[in-house]
Amino acid sequence: MNSHKVISIRNLTPSTYVIRMEKKDFTFRTGQYITLGFSGSIDRREYSIYSAEQDDYLEVLIKEVEDGLLSKRLKKCKPGDELDVDGAFGHFSLKDDEIKSKKFMFISTGTGISPIHSFIHTHPEMDYTLLHGIRHKEEAYESESYDPNRYILCTSGENTGDFNGRVTEYLLKNPVSPDTICYLCGNCHMIYEAYDILEKQGIKLGPIHTEVYF
Amino acid sequence: MKTIAFKTLGCRLNQYETDALASTFQNNNYKLVDFESEADVYVINSCTVTHQSDHKSRNFISQANRRNKDSVLVVTGCMANNAKEELESRDEINYVLENDNKSALFSLVDSHFKGELKHPSQLDKDLFAYGATEKGFHTRSMIKIQDGCDNFCTFCIIPSVRGRAKSRPFQAILDNVKAVINQGAKEVVITGVNIGRYEFETYKFDDLIEAILNLDGDFRLRISSLEPDGFGDKFLGLLSHPKMTPHLHLCLQSGSDEVLLRMRRMYTVKTFRNTVEKVRAIRPDFNFTTDIIIGFPGESEADFTESCDMIKNLEFGHVHAFKYSIRKGTRAERMTDQVLEKTKTERSEILRGIAENSKLNYRSQFIGKIQRVLVESTDGNTAKGYGEHYIPVQFEGENLKKNTFYSILIKDIAAENDGLLLGELV
Ligand SMILES: Cc1cc2nc3c(=O)[nH]c(=O)nc-3n(C[C@H](O)[C@H](O)[C@H](O)COP(=O)(O)OP(=O)(O)OC[C@H]3O[C@@H](n4cnc5c(N)ncnc54)[C@H](O)[C@@H]3O)c2cc1C
DSSP states (O other), rough: EEEEEEEEEEEESSSEEEEEEOOTTOOOOOEEEEEEETTTTTTEEEEEESSTTTTTTEEEEEEEOOOSSSHHHHHTOOTTTTEEEEEEOOOOOOOOHHHHTTTEEEEEEGGGGHHHHHHHHOOOOOEEEEEEESSSSSGGGGGGGGGGEEEEEEEEESSOSESSHHHHHHHHHSSSTEEEEEEEEEHHHHHHHHHHHHHHOOOOSSOEEEEEOO | EEEEEEEEOOHHHHHHHHHHHHHHHHHHEEEEETTTOSEEEEEEEEEEOSHHHHHHHHHHHHHHHHOOOOOOEEEEEEEHTHHHHHHOOOOOOEEEGGGGGGGGGGHHHHHTTTOOOOOOSOOOOOTTOOOTTTTTTOOOOEEOEEOOOOOOOOOOOOOHHHOOOOEEEEEEEEHHHHHHTTTSSSEEEOSSGGGGEEETTTEEHHHHHHHHTSOSSSSSSEEEOOSSSSHHHHHHHTEEHHHHHHEEEOBBOOSOOOHHTTTTTTSSSSHHHHHHHHHHHHHTOOOOEEEEEEOOTTTOOOHHHHHHHHHHHTOOEEEEEEEOOOOOOGGGGSSSSSHHHHHHHHHHHHHHHHHHHHHHHHHTTTTSSSSEEEEEEEOOOEEEEEEESEEEEEOOOOOOOTEEEEEEEEEEEEEGGGEEEEEEEE
16 A cells, blocks of 8 residues: 655636646556545545546546535545555456557446546446446546447436436447447446446457446 | 463364464473463454354353463454454453464464563554464365455455455465475365455466476365356366366355345355356366345245255255344445344244255265265274365274375265265275
């Protein structure tokens, strides 16, 4: 475990923020997560890495959870604070031999877009479609950083996105072609339902690419 | 001659480590005695995977202290990592030795008797520096290939007590296997925390297994516990190798996909079932054994029924079922919909009944067939050991010898004796 200095905090909405930290000699595979906590504290939580492999800083995208311990405390961090970073962990990663040759469907809800952001910014040349499910348009975190032709915003709480409804409803109306490689990240219910839909649509998922936050 | 007694809790890896440590003490003129006897040194190789294991470990600590107040009492294993401060504050415990120092137990105890009191932090840290287990407690020779786990299943404390996944060098493993075969080991058991994730330089788990299977000698290979992710078709192909035993302990944990997702397991019920079916298509009597957690947070009646159905459908040869218990510091500790203890107990009873039936059904198919049994204990006339499918078999004969293979025709199953197979020499 190493201590990393906070460089900046970027507030994206009143409750969601990006912490940028110094990278030091930390290495990871895009899609992996770290565990984060205040230096010396035993309370630690998992966060997907938001930044790209080649960036010279480390970023995480965090949403405050109601009654949450760490997501609230981390929001109050200041530049110069020290955070303990452990990792990188996880097997939610791209396969080298598929990156350039395959078509990808990324399906995420809320901050589940974080590892996808890292995928796309590490490999901008990928052939992908990104579905991002949120309630209100303000939660379309840094949507301008994706190719608008590849980014589909699904808003379930209001009709302000590209699609009005949940990502699962979008998938039912817009079947995914079976030769697509799918990565699902976010809450358990979305992943469970989306997996089922994709399977019925004939996707040969191969190993399951899922990252459950909650 | 000084006497030493071990008590081992939990997994096979702990068992392997105890065996290896015991051998080192024996090779250095210590006498190994039962834990129930008075000894100069007591070692408790603890486990912390459930509350029950913590409870048992504490019990054994008290027992050792009662047996000989002047003994050197060492607590090692996962509880030593997880409850270090609590254990260090207990006067009766001389040393609390974390997992990464465990292999240096002999040096610690030896120094103690020489009057040189070492602090465990002064000891070498090496996860693989265990000696051979030639005088251990088992005929099976366990080989440790890796330690630690990076999977971080939401219920599991192991990553924080065993640390991150580390694989032992490829050649060192092959040398170790060759050495135990040369010493007469007839069954080699591959062990570790998450062995399917073995990775050393360019070698993966299946490369390692292939290389071991290709070694010369009259031995058979057993894979201990395997996670259902992280291996591919090459490994499944190796299961047909004549030296490979037709048995895998493949940890299912739940038959419900929703529960598996919340556990952050990396497979679905369907992929698990496919693995079993693929293997059994080639070898229909292949023995799958498994672990099931009962009452994981949010487990509904329907989820539980799905676990029961999986056991019925896949006919596991043995199910190790345990009630979910909260482990501090895990994600599942913070899940709100914990299942009532009473419900967990009721579900346990139902599931155990189903598992028992499944075991008897599965094992009954061996009546009339031959098993190659490696004898683990015998008085010369009655012998007990395991067949290649890892089912216990008992038979009679004359001059029967330990650590010897016998071909046994299975005649009956002792349902009242945990499904023990009864056979006769052919
Ligand atoms: C592999 C992995 C990667 C993750 N990556 C991210 C990420 O990139 N960004 C991010 O914001 N979060 C991520 N999370 C979730 C994160 O680890 C924490 O769970 C979250 O920040 C809440 O922590 P807390 O201490 O504030 O809440 P806690 O004090 O742990 O929990 C408070 C209450 O909220 C509930 N709760 C916990 N997490 C959530 C949640 N996500 N949604 C709704 N309720 C919840 C708990 O059950 C509890 O009742 C990830 C989780 C995992 C397992």
